[in-house]
Amino acid sequence: MGAGHNEEKFKAAILLRSESKIWAEAKSEWELHLVYDDPSERACECGHQPIIQICVIRNKDNSNEAEVGNVCVHRFMKLASQRVLSVLKRIRWDLKKSLNPAALDLFARRGVISTEEKDDYLDYWRKRTNLTDEQKNQKNDINIRVIKYADEEAARLIANFAKNGLKPRL
Numbered sequence: 001m002g003a004g005h006n007e008e009k010f011k012a013a014i015l016l017r018s019e020s021k022i023w024a025e026a027k028s029e030w031e032l033h034l035v036y037d038d039p040s041e042r043a044c045e046c047g048h049q050p051i052i053q054i055c056v057i058r059n060k061d062n063s064n065e066a067e068v069g070n071v072c073v074h075r076f077m078k079l080a081s082q083r084v085l086s087v088l089k090r091i092r093w094d095l096k097k098s099l100n101p102a103a104l105d106l107f108a109r110r111g112v113i114s115t116e117e118k119d120d121y122l123d124y125w126r127k128r129t130n131l132t133d134e135q136k137n138q139k140n141d142i143n144i145r146v147i148k149y150a151d152e153e154a155a156r157l158i159a160n161f162a163k164n165g166l167k168p169r170l
């Protein structure tokens with residue numbers, strides 16, 4: 001493990017955009033903003049390339065953003081990026097599958113679903129019992145909305161990143 005993912009380089013890049021200069025504190029300033037796949041070849045802040053699974057992270061204190069690889073976000077920042085990426089993949093494959101708490105939390109923060117909808121969904125997720133038709137429809141509607149948002153945001157972010165110049169391969 002660790003091959004190609006330079007931890008010091010990654011942390012230095014994130015610290016530059018953080019308020020605190022102490023890693024343990026700086027790390028907690030960041031939250032997961034979005035995850036998406038980008039087939040163009042990019043490099044992570046750690047120097048690893050190419051990265052396909054992109055994580056947008058956002059600093060809660062100063063609103064700075066960074067787009068980095070999933071491996072580093074998961075490994076060095078302990079954010080639930082992998083859980084969100086894999087559940088989106090599962091739902092794309094089968095709309096009847098369920099979003100997990102990590103994904104529900106992220107999309108509620110992004111305003112894609114309301115707090116009420118998140119609470120209802122968490123209820124369905126916990127019980128795993130038979131849902132009424134009305135509940136099934138609500139869940140289906142939320143799944144469709146989340147996928148649509150994730151796709152549109154991904155397209156926007158990829159276009160934006162290309163416009164600003166892709167991080168050159170080293």
Ligand SMILES: [Zn+2]
Nearest residue numbers: 044046069072
């Ligand atoms: Zn990395």
